[in-house]
Amino acid sequence: MTAYESLGAAVRFSNVSVHYPESATPALTDVNLEIDEGELVLVIGRTGSGKSTLLGTINGHVPHFTGGRLSGRVEVMGRDIATHRPRDLADVVGVVGQDPLAGFVTDTVEEELAYGMEQLALPPATMRKRVEETLDLLGIADLRAAPLRDLSGGQQQRVAIGSVLTTHPRLLVLDEPTSALDPTGAEEVLATLTRLVHDLGVTVVIAEHRLERVVQYADRLVEVADGRVRHGSPAEILADSAIAPPIIELGRYAGWSPLPVTIRDARRAAAPLRRELAGAFPTVAEVAPPPDAPASPAxxxxxxxxxxxxxxxxxxxxxxxxxxxxxxxxxxxxxxxxxxxxxxxxxxxxxxxxxxxxxxxxxxxxxxxxxxxxxxxxxxxxxxxxxxxxxxxxxxxxxxxxxxxxxxxxxxxxxxxxxxxxxxxxxxxxxxxxxxxxxxxxxxxxxxxxxxxxxxxxxxxxxxxxxxxxxxxxxxxxxxxxxxxxxxxxxxxxxxxxxxxxxxxxxxxxxxxxxxxxASSPAFAPQVAKVLAPVRLLTVDQVRAALPRNAI
Missing domain, CATH: 3.40.50.300 (P-loop containing nucleotide triphosphate hydrolases)
Known part of the structure; x- marks a missing residue:
């Protein structure tokens, strides 16, 4: 039995700090964190807060490739990254970066999906089966022979995720996985990741700025702010986090407690707010256009x-x-x-x-x-x-x-x-x-x-x-x-x-x-529009303008 199996933690940070030579302040400071097997963890924080460094330590990219000094101890599936380089973790950790094209090493979709398995010396029959499963799982079967450089940004993102999934890792680390995907494509990818977590016990760690897409799937949030980390349930962390999706901003403004993280829960909480808005502004759609909309159609x-x-x-x-x-x-x-x-x-x-x-x-x-x-x-x-x-x-x-x-x-x-x-x-x-x-x-x-x-x-x-x-x-x-x-x-x-x-x-x-x-599109409607429908407001700022806080 390995240390990982006996302790049940997929990843363990113990007093971890990371210092880069060119920076006066550490990228991470005294991080203590455990991520359990079969957990979907969402890492949030401002741009430059240290999220990518946190993710990089999980597969040993930090500090083996980035340089700098790591103090403390990071264990991944029982392996200490101080003595295990990224190649030593490739059989258990799969990584999808922010720029899919930069990570491709072959020319076509099918070749890219097979490449990781080739490096692990898997049998050809196994490789063929997994490629077909992944093509269907991500809805890209029609692209199997397509040149990678001819794909749209979103299609490249799906292939990058698929190339990692074919190796069947026990831990997936994804940096902005839905950033190039349309809303429907993002939902499909996130549904796939959720199935991996719940059906196969895969541990998934995601860093994402579009929290409105991901937060409802997360078991736990890890917030990184100026290199320091705190973690808890989505509602706990988002109650006072520096960044929050519109649904949380609306909940804070309206004073809902507990804060809802799904559209369904928010709609239930928003029933009185919808009545107030509809009563105060029978033609509330007139509030929606920006105040500085163009006057001339030239x-x-x-x-x-x-x-x-x-x-x-x-x-x-x-x-x-x-x-x-x-x-x-x-x-x-x-x-x-x-x-x-x-x-x-x-x-x-x-x-x-x-x-x-x-x-x-x-x-x-x-x-x-x-x-x-x-x-x-x-x-x-x-x-x-x-x-x-x-x-x-x-x-x-x-x-x-x-x-x-x-x-x-x-x-x-x-x-x-x-x-x-x-x-x-x-x-x-x-x-x-x-x-x-x-x-x-x-x-x-x-x-x-x-x-x-x-x-x-x-x-x-x-x-x-x-x-x-x-x-x-x-x-x-x-x-x-x-x-x-x-x-x-x-x-x-x-x-x-x-x-x-x-x-x-x-x-x-x-x-x-x-x-x-x-506002009328199920795919393109923003969160506020979904929560307040049929009231046609799109943003929290429009709600503030339509109904001052003291009227709620």
């Missing part, structure tokens, strides 16, 4: 007959589109619907089979040279690191100021607003995914382009960071810029978007005001 970017083909796949099918200047428009739809292809075609650098794109003055972005395009149309891609090539954050900001003809410090000020506290001497590749995205966004916004296109800009961002990003995009819209955001983050759409476009199979299937499009 188009900022227009597309006519836009078609994008990738080989035999039609990604964008003869789309006609007009997006108003001075507005924020959200582009939504399931993974593979054609959102990214549309954004790149609007930018002028992506593939375009036919059709035309016009800016406000009639210029087609495809006709512009890169320096001209930079000040007209800015694009923040899903893979933010593609645009980072210098050796420090400060160098990236200085270069952006020079190329855009802006005063020194312009990009740094934008970055400080989006993600405060990033050291200028740090290498961009050492930043968290959320910090990388904030840096790329600051670089793009330095040029003040009249059209701003963003592809999944909230990946890796916590709630306060998303609020700051939303405020930045709203300011751009008020200044007359046209903003188009492709995203699966329905809560972000609720706080930032004037209008929503929904795509399916390359076509636009819905386009209208946010409250009209997302």
């Amino acid at each position: 188009p900022g970017v227009t597309a006519r007959g836009l078609r994008v083909d990738h080989g035999r796949v039609r990604a964008v099918a003869d789309v006609d589109l007009a997006v108003a200047a001075g507005s924020v428009t959200a582009l939504m739809g399931r993974n593979g619907a054609g959102k990214s292809s549309l954004l790149w075609a609007l930018h002028g650098t992506g593939a375009r089979t036919s059709g035309r794109v016009h800016l406000a003055d009639g210029t087609d972005p495809a006709s512009l040279k890169p320096p001209q395009r930079r000040s007209r149309v800015g694009l923040v891609p899903q893979s933010a690191t593609d645009l980072l090539y210098l050796d420090s954050v400060g160098a990236e900001c200085d270069q952006a100021d020079q190329e855009s003809g802006q005063p020194p410090g312009t990009c740094s000020a934008l970055l400080a607003d989006l993600a405060p506290g990033i050291p200028h001497q740090r290498h961009p590749r050492d930043l968290s995914e959320g910090q990388k995205l904030a840096l790329v966004l600051a670089v793009q916004l330095t040029a003040r382009p009249e059209v701003v296109l963003l592809d999944e800009p909230t990946r890796g961002l916590d709630y306060p960071a998303k609020d700051r990003l939303a405020a930045t995009l709203r300011r751009l819209a008020r200044d007359g810029h046209t903003v188009v955001v492709s995203t699966h983050d329905v809560e972000f759409v609720a706080i930032v978007a004037d209008e929503v476009i929904v795509m399916a199979e390359g076509e636009i299937v819905a386009h209208g005001p946010s409250a009209d499009v997302i």
Whole structure:
């Protein structure tokens, strides 16, 4: 009998601290924590709080690959990570990182699913059976022969999770596993993880910023704040945590006790609140549109007959589109619907089979040279690191100021607003995914382009960071810029978007005001809308505006 089997703990932290040489403060401080077998643990915290370091210690990535000094003791399935490197834990620990593409080692989906089993020298018959099971489990059987680089970000995420599941690990560690998935895809993945926990006793540790998706599945929450850890039930931790999903914010505002963590429980608690809202505002839907919604429908970017083909796949099918200047428009739809292809075609650098794109003055972005395009149309891609090539954050900001003809410090000020506290001497590749995205966004916004296109800009961002990003995009819209955001983050759409476009199979299937499009959709409705339906409010701020606290 192993120590793990006798003690029943899958992971044990004993007085663990982690110090990185370049940091004045420890990434983790005196952590004492046990994670039991068959437990689903959700790790939460602000961007840069130490979550990724905590996860990295579980498979030995910290400190064996990252460097730094680890004091104390971390045991995983009875193995001390001080004497067991990541390869020594590969048979019991599976890890899915934030950037799926960075972890792929083969060319196609089926090869990637089989690769981990090949390294463990499993029999071919076993490998074939597990590949088929995983393809069906994650709903990606039709992608078995697809090149990994041709997949959408969400499809890549599913393959990354599948490549870990095929090795049948006893412990799964996932960093932002649903960040690139549409709501339905995220539910499927989380349902799969829940089945692994309850049916097979697999231990699952997840770090996730989109708490509204995951918290209802968690047995326990571990909150990391400035390197220190506390843990407890979801309701206990979220009662006063620094970050919380909208359903918790609504519960805090309304004074519900205990705080509900599921939509069902929240709807039961919200019955009096719905009556008050309906009684005070018979036409409460009028409260939903943002107070600074655009007054003029003048188009900022227009597309006519836009078609994008990738080989035999039609990604964008003869789309006609007009997006108003001075507005924020959200582009939504399931993974593979054609959102990214549309954004790149609007930018002028992506593939375009036919059709035309016009800016406000009639210029087609495809006709512009890169320096001209930079000040007209800015694009923040899903893979933010593609645009980072210098050796420090400060160098990236200085270069952006020079190329855009802006005063020194312009990009740094934008970055400080989006993600405060990033050291200028740090290498961009050492930043968290959320910090990388904030840096790329600051670089793009330095040029003040009249059209701003963003592809999944909230990946890796916590709630306060998303609020700051939303405020930045709203300011751009008020200044007359046209903003188009492709995203699966329905809560972000609720706080930032004037209008929503929904795509399916390359076509636009819905386009209208946010409250009209997302409030009535089971897949895209934000938490507040689900809790308060039929009252059509989307955010807690709208509830505050509609019904002051002293009236509740």
